[in-house]
Amino acid sequence: MKRRYILLLSALVLFTGAVIMTGCPAHVQPQTQKYKVTLNSGKHGSVTVNPALPEDGMVEAHTWLSFTAQPDEGYEVDTWTGANRNYPDNTTATLTVMADTTVSVTFKRIGYSSEKQKYKVTLVQPEHGTVTVKPALSEDGMIPQHTRLTFTVTPEPGWKVNKWTGAGIWQDKIGYDVENNEVHLSVTEDVIVSVTMIEEGKADASLLKIDSTGRLTGVTNKYRLKGSLALPNTVTAIGSEAFADCTDLTSVIIPDSVTSIGYNAFYLCTGLTGVTIGNNVTEIDESAFSGCHNLTSITVPDSVTKIGNFAFSGCKSLTSVTIGKGVTKIDMSAFSRCNKIETLNINCKTVPYLGMTSLKELTLDDNVNEIGEQAFYSCTDLTNVTIPNSVTKIGNKAFQGCTGLTDVIIPDSVTEIGKAAFKDCSNITGLTIGKGLTTIHDEDYYSNEFPFDGCNKIEKLNINCKTVPRLNIKSLKEVIIGDNAAIINGYSFSNYTSLTNITIGNNVTTISDNAFSGCTGLTDVIIPDSVTEIGASAFASCT
Structure with a gap:
C-alpha cells in the first residue's frame, strides 16, 4: 500500500511539471548585464x-x-x-x-x-640684470608641489626685460605686458626659469622669422617689436608685408647683406622715423614704405636700380630725399602724397617725374644726364636750380610752372631743350644758354610750346650755342651772343620791341632772314668782321 502511494505521488509531480513546462516560451535566455x-x-x-x-x-x-x-x-x-x-x-x-x-x-x-612630491626649479641669471626669488630656492632647487614662487629682476641701467621663459608664460599672449619685472610660478613640474634683457629703445631681433634662404618673412609678434631694430647680417631679403603694421618700430638699419625690400614690407609702420638702407639693395618694391607717416628723411643708395609704385606714398612727414646714381626706374607715384619734401638730392642718370611740388632746394649731381619730362613740373617753391655739366638734355615741361625760379644757367653740356621746358616760369629775369645747345623743340611760332614761353620777366640773355635759335622771349632788353656762335637763325629775335642792346660774337658768320626784324628799340648795332652773310630783312623795321 505504501509503495502504491509513492508511485502515485511521483506520477502526479511529473504530470504537474509537464503542464508547467508546456506553458513557458521556448529558448528565452536572461540578458547579460x-x-x-x-x-x-x-x-x-x-x-x-x-x-x-x-x-x-x-x-x-x-x-x-x-x-x-x-x-x-x-x-x-x-x-x-x-x-x-x-x-x-x-x-x-x-x-x-x-x-x-x-x-x-x-x-x-x-x-x-x-605625500611630499617635489620638483626641481632651476634659475638662470641674466646678463645685465639680477633675479631674486621669494621664497628663496633651496640649494638643491627641490621645491614642494604647488609652491607659489615670485621672481623679480632688477635690470642694469639702460636695460629692460625682454622676455621671461618658464615663469609667467601667460604673458606671451597678446594683450599682456611681457616686459614685467616681476612674474610668478606655481610649481607643478621640473622647470628652468630665465629672463632675457634688451637695451632700452632696442627692438628684439629674436622675434624675426627668417627662412633657410635668409629671407625675412615676418615677425612672431608685431606688438612686441618696439624701438630701433638692426637686422642681422643673415638676412638677404625682406619679404612682402614682413613688418606691415609694426606701429611701435621707430627705426631700422638694413644691412648690406639685403638685396631687396618687398611689397608692403614696412606698410603703415607709423612709428618709423628713420631708415638706413644697405648698400646692396637693388630694388624697393611697390608700397614698401607706404603710410610711414613719421618718416622724415630717406637716402636711396647707389645700388638701387628700381623704386616701385607708391614705394613712399603717404610719408607725409618726409622732408628730405636723396636718390643715388644707380636708379634707372622710379614709378611716377613713388612719392605721391608726400607734401612736405623740401630738399632733394638726386644723382640718377635720368631724373623722372617725382611729383614733389613742395620742393625748395634741388641738387642735381654729376651723374645726371637727362632731366626727364615734367620732372619738376609746377614746383612753385623751387627758387634755385644748378644744372650740372653732365646734363645733355632737358625734357619737355621739365621745369614748367616753377614760378619761384629767378635765374637759370644752362651749361655747355646741354644739347637739347624740350618744348615748354621752362614755360610759365614767370619770375626768371636772367638766362644763360651754353655753347652746346643744338636742338630747341617745337619752334612753331604758333605752338605756345617754346621752352621759355610765359617767362615774361627775362630781360637779359647770354647765349653761346653754335646756332642761335628762335626762343620767343619777347621781354628781352639785352642779348649777348658769345664767340662760339656761328649762325643767328631766321626770326630768332624778330619783333623783340623791348630789345635795346645786342652784342654779336666775333665768330658769327651768318645773320639769317628777319633775325632782328621789327626790333624797334635798337639804336646801335655792331656787326663783327666775321659776318659774311646777312639775310633778307635781317634788320627790317628797326626804326
Whole structure:
C-alpha cells in the first residue's frame, strides 16, 4: 500500500511539471548585464588594459580585467584607484567588473614620496640684470608641489626685460605686458626659469622669422617689436608685408647683406622715423614704405636700380630725399602724397617725374644726364636750380610752372631743350644758354610750346650755342651772343620791341632772314668782321 502511494505521488509531480513546462516560451535566455569602465592615467606615464576596452567602455559583468602601467623614465607608479594593485609589482592591477568603475593611476619621481612630491626649479641669471626669488630656492632647487614662487629682476641701467621663459608664460599672449619685472610660478613640474634683457629703445631681433634662404618673412609678434631694430647680417631679403603694421618700430638699419625690400614690407609702420638702407639693395618694391607717416628723411643708395609704385606714398612727414646714381626706374607715384619734401638730392642718370611740388632746394649731381619730362613740373617753391655739366638734355615741361625760379644757367653740356621746358616760369629775369645747345623743340611760332614761353620777366640773355635759335622771349632788353656762335637763325629775335642792346660774337658768320626784324628799340648795332652773310630783312623795321 505504501509503495502504491509513492508511485502515485511521483506520477502526479511529473504530470504537474509537464503542464508547467508546456506553458513557458521556448529558448528565452536572461540578458547579460554590462557596466562602464573608465580609464584615467596621470602625467609621466601610460596604461594598457587586457582585454582591451571597447570604444564605449561597456564591459560585461564578471569580466576580469588586467591593467599594466608604463611609467616614463625616472618615474614609478604612485597610486591605483578603482582596481586592485598587485603586490609587490605596483605596475599592474586587476578588476572584476561588478559596477560602473573609474580606474586611475598616478606616477611619481623615483625616490620621492607622493605625500611630499617635489620638483626641481632651476634659475638662470641674466646678463645685465639680477633675479631674486621669494621664497628663496633651496640649494638643491627641490621645491614642494604647488609652491607659489615670485621672481623679480632688477635690470642694469639702460636695460629692460625682454622676455621671461618658464615663469609667467601667460604673458606671451597678446594683450599682456611681457616686459614685467616681476612674474610668478606655481610649481607643478621640473622647470628652468630665465629672463632675457634688451637695451632700452632696442627692438628684439629674436622675434624675426627668417627662412633657410635668409629671407625675412615676418615677425612672431608685431606688438612686441618696439624701438630701433638692426637686422642681422643673415638676412638677404625682406619679404612682402614682413613688418606691415609694426606701429611701435621707430627705426631700422638694413644691412648690406639685403638685396631687396618687398611689397608692403614696412606698410603703415607709423612709428618709423628713420631708415638706413644697405648698400646692396637693388630694388624697393611697390608700397614698401607706404603710410610711414613719421618718416622724415630717406637716402636711396647707389645700388638701387628700381623704386616701385607708391614705394613712399603717404610719408607725409618726409622732408628730405636723396636718390643715388644707380636708379634707372622710379614709378611716377613713388612719392605721391608726400607734401612736405623740401630738399632733394638726386644723382640718377635720368631724373623722372617725382611729383614733389613742395620742393625748395634741388641738387642735381654729376651723374645726371637727362632731366626727364615734367620732372619738376609746377614746383612753385623751387627758387634755385644748378644744372650740372653732365646734363645733355632737358625734357619737355621739365621745369614748367616753377614760378619761384629767378635765374637759370644752362651749361655747355646741354644739347637739347624740350618744348615748354621752362614755360610759365614767370619770375626768371636772367638766362644763360651754353655753347652746346643744338636742338630747341617745337619752334612753331604758333605752338605756345617754346621752352621759355610765359617767362615774361627775362630781360637779359647770354647765349653761346653754335646756332642761335628762335626762343620767343619777347621781354628781352639785352642779348649777348658769345664767340662760339656761328649762325643767328631766321626770326630768332624778330619783333623783340623791348630789345635795346645786342652784342654779336666775333665768330658769327651768318645773320639769317628777319633775325632782328621789327626790333624797334635798337639804336646801335655792331656787326663783327666775321659776318659774311646777312639775310633778307635781317634788320627790317628797326626804326
